[in-house]
Amino acid sequence: MAVYTEVSDEALRAFLADYDLGELLAFRGIAEGVENSNYALKTSEGGDFVLTLYEKRVDPAELPWFLGLMRHLAAQGVSCPLPVAGRDGIALRELAGRPAAICTFLPGVWPRRVRQEHCAPLGAALAALHGAGEGFRAERPNGLGPRAWAPLLERCRAGGDAVQPGLVAELEGHLEGILRDWPRGLPRGHIHADLFPDNVFFLEEERGTPRVSGLIDFYFACTDYLAYDLAVCLNAWCFEPDLAFNVTKARALLGAYQAMRPLSAAELEALPVLCRGAAIRFLLTRLYDWTHTPPGALVTRKDPLEYLRRLRFHAAARDVGAYGL
């Protein structure tokens, strides 16, 4: 459930008076997502939009960077939400006491069950995203990169072993190895950093071939190793519901990505540790939410232990051969 801030009909109509979008025809809260409040809007002049009210976990000072990146990517042909400016040219505004922006609504649906056929289009879309990011000059450090992981684990220390006995010690062991092996000097650029299935929309083409129709939720985007984005996707897309790794999906994802941007020898060599890093990043943020969210809160907590299974898989991977290459 992700409508934390309620917006009244009157407040929304007053807000829209500053745009050239005509009359409000319909609006509804969107239940998905965990970070921000989202509403779908229909207006008489513009069609369909998404109104986002940025909740506590997004730093308002960073919003111009995210919106600027989305504007840049859209101008480069990436299908991503395009921030819509008011009549004064400003897209980032305030509504119900929160920073707020209207963006274009993207067609398609995200895959509830990832099939092998989704993975090649995903790889191509990721490579296109990385190419399109070139030329956006401002950088944003990855606030959930390697330097953040030890402090996050520390904050989970008190509650971690209640989730699974021995969890904190096991994670300390993994983290030490990840930080020791973390690569230096890989190609960098702007990465999405959270490209999970619920952030990628598809339209089904004839004969069941899916086509990516849009990428959303750029609020973890940052400037980091490009191959780390692939590691995030390998974790999020290539494990089955029983947490078995699906090497065919990985091969499709990596093959389509490499057809557009071949990985260097150093990136290939680093892939297993990048995957370990991506797994511990999501494990730790999930563990933090799991141990710090009061029962009955609106936020849907995600299972951190799914990422422990992934982490163990990557830790056992000797080299890139484990990913089908």
Ligand SMILES: Nc1ncnc2c1ncn2[C@@H]1O[C@H](COP(=O)(O)OP(=O)(O)OP(=O)(O)O)[C@@H](O)[C@H]1O
């Ligand atoms: N531009 C868009 N076009 C169409 N639907 C959108 C758009 N932006 C958001 N949505 C819808 O809103 C839902 C939640 O959006 P989003 O994933 O950005 O939420 P969030 O709370 O910011 O993020 P998180 O996934 O991190 O919880 C999406 O699953 C999608 O259904």
Ligand SMILES: N[C@@H](CCO)C(=O)O
């Ligand atoms: N994609 C994240 C949540 C929100 O970014 C996860 O699954 O843990």
